[in-house]
Amino acid sequence: MARPQMLKLPEVLEEIGMSRAAFYRMRARGQAPKLPNGQVRVSRADLDAWWESCTEHAA
Template sequence: MAPPRDEMLTISQVIEEIGVPRATFYRWRQIRKGPKAIKLPNGAVRIRRSELDRWLGSLEEAA
């Protein structure tokens, strides 16, 4: 049986889940403070579920 695929989230899904304004998320990306993202060949940006969870966990430990 194949392992489950790592869900690819849109920026809209991520900002809705973590509850920050879109501008804040883009500012975090600009200063490399946010979760690592993947830029697809068509220009769309996706964040892996595992990366979002890892990033959120790192914030929890720092608090």
């Protein structure tokens, strides 16, 4: 079984067009994708699910 793709924070920020400071503010409010084991990495599946939930709320 393949391991899930893990994205580094700069990759995530570039993809969603967000600054590091904004990401950490969202994270502090519990609104950012979950970071497994406290690492600054996000699984592709978690990022996609989070992004989908953001676009649903915006519609």
